[in-house]
Amino acid sequence: MTRTLPALFMDTCRVQHDFMNRPGYTGRITEGSTPTLFFGSQGFEGQPVRVLTVGYNPSEGEFSTYRCLAMSGQGADVRDLSACGEQEAAAALEKMRDYFEARLRLDKDKGPPWTGFFPAFEELLRHLNVSYFRAKARHLAAHVDVLTPFASKTIRQLRYQTVLDHGRPCFREVLNHFPDIHLLVGIGASTSDAFRKLFGPSAPARAELPGTYIACTQLSGRKVLVVSGDGWFNNAPFKGIDTSLVAQGIRCLIQEHRLLDFA
Numbered sequence: 001m002t003r004t005l006p007a008l009f010m011d012t013c014r015v016q017h018d019f020m021n022r023p024g025y026t027g028r029i030t031e032g033s034t035p036t037l038f039f040g041s042q043g044f045e046g047q048p049v050r051v052l053t054v055g056y057n058p059s060e061g062e063f064s065t066y067r068c069l070a071m072s073g074q075g076a077d078v079r080d081l082s083a084c085g086e087q088e089a090a091a092a093l094e095k096m097r098d099y100f101e102a103r104l105r106l107d108k109d110k111g112p113p114w115t116g117f118f119p120a121f122e123e124l125l126r127h128l129n130v131s132y133f134r135a136k137a138r139h140l141a142a143h144v145d146v147l148t149p150f151a152s153k154t155i156r157q158l159r160y161q162t163v164l165d166h167g168r169p170c171f172r173e174v175l176n177h178f179p180d181i182h183l184l185v186g187i188g189a190s191t192s193d194a195f196r197k198l199f200g201p202s203a204p205a206r207a208e209l210p211g212t213y214i215a216c217t218q219l220s221g222r223k224v225l226v227v228s229g230d231g232w233f234n235n236a237p238f239k240g241i242d243t244s245l246v247a248q249g250i251r252c253l254i255q256e257h258r259l260l261d262f263a
Contacts, residue, residue, distance in 0.1 A: 017081035040142030048180035068102040120237035127247030186228030208249030
């Protein structure tokens, strides 16, 4: 049974608290962070989310630098992770929905520039007539992390089995709250490995997308194309890679599986 998003967030806050307070804890979950179930809207009237980009886990910078998401601690958005209430959860979820618009406002106010992971993905999305920003393309995208909703500087700092065992089921549950998606686009070998565990072995390799995990699966009764490039992340997303060629390969798969028209 799928929990409501507020219930899922409150429960995940407690998981984060319990994990950070285990005897002998030596992890590196970012202090002052809250679990991030998704980045971006779940859809607006007339423009539902059709595409989800997928990464490893939220980065430390989202809380230490950009601060567009809910913070935790005394006087913060969520005062106590072990006792997060419904109002705090609702406010935190609203910040997740508004994330990309908030980042855009921050950049316009001469805050930290719009660079790094999401702008690189946005470039790929635009070739598919998709965008994280409403009204900027035909289809809307959001982002979810597959390994864990907990923030850290690098995923290597969180390679604890208890964290990963929680992260994948949490990811599947979050997917149920995006009922209109047709495409999951992941990046990096860890994401591809997680996809294999969640959706089964990859389809045969395609010349247009070498070294890429490809699957077509059913999510809540709808057909969804799942694509993840092992080599699309090398110190930086899509570094040295022509995103227009990647988008062309994804279009071929979309047409082959007769999915949503991305024209």
